[in-house]
Amino acid sequence: MTTLTAPPPVPTPEDERMAERARVRRRRRRLWEPFAYLAPAFVILGLIIGYPLVDVIRTSFTHSSLIAPGQDSFAGVSNFVTLFSDPTFWTVVARTLVWGFAAWFFQVAIGLGIAHVLSKRLFARGFVRTTMMTPWV
Secondary structure, eight states, X not given: OXXXXXXXXXXXXXXXXXXXXXXXXXXXXXXXXXXXXXXXXXXXXXXXXXXXXXXXXXXXXXXXXXXSTTOOEEOTTHHHHHHHTOHHHHHHHHHHHHHHHHHHHHHHHHHHHHHHHHTSXXXXXXXXXXXXXXXXX
């Protein structure tokens, strides 16, 4: 037994244009969808980072005191002139750079040493690698 069905309708040029527009809209939506999902997180992160940053920059140009809050006065760049003309500041900057470089150097050296030892054939090498990598996973 066979069933008779009507042949499918022949698409008109208008139907094809509408289908193409729908495909373009779907493609655009798929393109912007990840950004729409991430936008709220970036807005919140921007506020969490941005507000304190702007407030610190604003405060750096004022004479302010924690003893007398609300009585700030505009100082301009005099705070920076005082800071950069202080020899103690430059001593601290130099020590910070030395400390940072030394810490970086020893971390890289120790990490390369451990990587070199673990790349050789050792007893229980897999166990040692696993126990070292587990905290990062």
